[in-house]
Amino acid sequence: MTxxxxxxxxxxxxxxxxxxxxxxxxxxxAELESADVVAAEDTRRLRRLTxxxxxxxxxxxxxxFEGNETARTPELVDALVGGARVLLVTDAGMPSVSDPGYRLxxxxxxxxxxxxxxxxxxxxxxxxxxxxxxxxxxxxxxxxPRKAGERxxxxxxxxxxxxxxxxxxxxHRIDDTLAAMAEAFxxxxxxxxxxxxxKTYEEVKRGSLKELAxxxxxxxxxxxxxxxxxxxxxxxxxxxxxxLVRRVRVxxxxxxxxxxxxxxxxxxxxxxxxxxxDAVVAAKKTSQLGSARx
Numbered sequence: 001m002t003x004x005x006x007x008x009x010x011x012x013x014x015x016x017x018x019x020x021x022x023x024x025x026x027x028x029x030a031e032l033e034s035a036d037v038v039a040a041e042d043t044r045r046l047r048r049l050t051x052x053x054x055x056x057x058x059x060x061x062x063x064x065f066e067g068n069e070t071a072r073t074p075e076l077v078d079a080l081v082g083g084a085r086v087l088l089v090t091d092a093g094m095p096s097v098s099d100p101g102y103r104l105x106x107x108x109x110x111x112x113x114x115x116x117x118x119x120x121x122x123x124x125x126x127x128x129x130x131x132x133x134x135x136x137x138x139x140x141x142x143x144x145p146r147k148a149g150e151r152x153x154x155x156x157x158x159x160x161x162x163x164x165x166x167x168x169x170x171x172h173r174i175d176d177t178l179a180a181m182a183e184a185f186x187x188x189x190x191x192x193x194x195x196x197x198x199k200t201y202e203e204v205k206r207g208s209l210k211e212l213a214x215x216x217x218x219x220x221x222x223x224x225x226x227x228x229x230x231x232x233x234x235x236x237x238x239x240x241x242x243x244l245v246r247r248v249r250v251x252x253x254x255x256x257x258x259x260x261x262x263x264x265x266x267x268x269x270x271x272x273x274x275x276x277x278d279a280v281v282a283a284k285k286t287s288q289l290g291s292a293r294x
Contacts, residue, residue, distance in 0.1 A: 009036070009084040011076075011108045013101060015120015018092040018223075019198030021052045025120045029055045035087035037079050039064035039072070041100055045091050064088065069100045073107050080113045092223075093122050098142045098168055123197055124166050127225035130204050131164075131192035134230065138164040144177060151177065155184035156250045160268075162230040169224045171195075178213035181228060185209060190229040196222035239269045241279035248280055 012031055017023045032038065032050060036059040040046040043063050050057060064072055080086055088095045088104060094117070095101030108115050124140050141158070144151045144167060158165060169177050174193070181191070187210035194204045201222065205215060209228070239247075244265055251261035262280060266273040 007083055008111070008113050009080045009082070009086060010114045010116060011080055011104065012085065012087045012116055012118060013095045013105070014087055014089050014118040015094045015122065016049060016089050016092055017198070018121045018123050018126065019196065019202070021049065023121050023198060024049075024053060025118050027118045028120065029053050031087050031118055032056075033058045034085065035059045036084035037062060037076065037086045039076055039086060039088045039104075041065045041090040046089060049089075059084075064100055064104070066100060069103055073103045076104055077107045077111060077113070080108055081111060093124075094120060097122065097124060097140070121198070123168070123194075123223070123225050126197050127192070127194035127204075127227050128164065128166055130194055130197075131227035132206055133164050133190060133192060133227055135164065137162070137230070138166060140166045143168050143170075144180075146173070148176065148180070152180050152184060153253055155180055157254055159184050159250060160231045160247065162233060164230050165228040167226040167228070169226055171220050171222060171224055174220050174224055174226070175213065175216040177226070178209060178216050181226075182209035182213050185228065185231070189231075192227045193220070194225045194227065195220060197225065199223075239271070241282065244269060244271075244276050244279045245283040248276065 012035065014028050014031055015025060016028070032053070032055050035057070038046065038057050038059060038061045040061060040063060042065065043061055046057075046061065062072065064076070076086055088101055090099035090101065093099065096105060105115055128135055128138055139158070139161065144154055167177070178193070181189070188208045190207070191209050191212055192204055192206045193212055193216070196202045199222070205212060207215070247265045247269075248258065248261045251264060252258055256264070258280070262276045263273055266276045269276070
């Protein structure tokens with residue numbers, strides 16, 4: 001081992017190629033050869049990676065994936081406390097980013113164990129850079145819920161977020177997800193569907209959410225990252241009654257009481273609470289909000 005019980009080891013998070021193996025960071029090979037323990041999301045993929053890089057793992061290899069992450073974390077922490085250099089690699093990209101790793105990092109930090117990284121490819125940043133959408137502020141939302149109702153509710157929570165949004169999605173759900181995004185964000189919101197990044201059949205499809213949903217209806221294959229334009233900036237007082245009502249509805253669906261939702265929407269829109277209240281009452285009369293009293 002590279003350390004001792006009196007000198008705790010180091011946890012190394014290593015980025016791995018998201019497609020093209022030539023994108024592997026130079027330090028990755030050295031870490032694979034020198035680590036005392038290599039924790040891999042898929043040991044078979046690790047074997048293919050080391051063969052492609054022409055290196056041999058110098059230490060012990062253990063599996064570390066969603067199914068055994070909770071149980072295996074204490075074992076790896078014990079190795080770190082004992083002075084081991086533990087290298088964590090996932091199937092593609094950076095560990096902890098919608099991949100195993102967070103639990104181990106948190107446990108290591110709690111024990112004052114050094115955590116470092118070998119920076120590498122990231123589907124999030126690659127898609128963001130290729131999207132053609134603003135990159136100065138963005139939010140990574142990961143995977144959306146699989147159930148339609150939960151997915152739409154999650155999207156509505158960020159419908160007014162002005163940051164560019166980045167999502168991962170499975171190919172068999174991308175058509176439903178884009179349709180839900182069009183419903184939550186509006187048909188004309190710009191987006192980009194990035195698939196098979198850095199691979200032979202890489203494709204970036206750009207357009208409105210409506211256009212992309214129609215395109216995806218025929219089926220889309222490969223690893224997919226979706227980048228969505230943030231909500232447009234609106235001046236105070238610019239929001240019409242329908243938008244005020246929609247914002248109240250979003251907050252109610254997220255669990256807020258109507259009174260608090262009306263006050264919050266009035267504050268963010270820069271209008272009197274009475275204006276929002278009147279819009280809600282008018283919408284209630286046309287059954288847009290149901291029968292509950294404001």
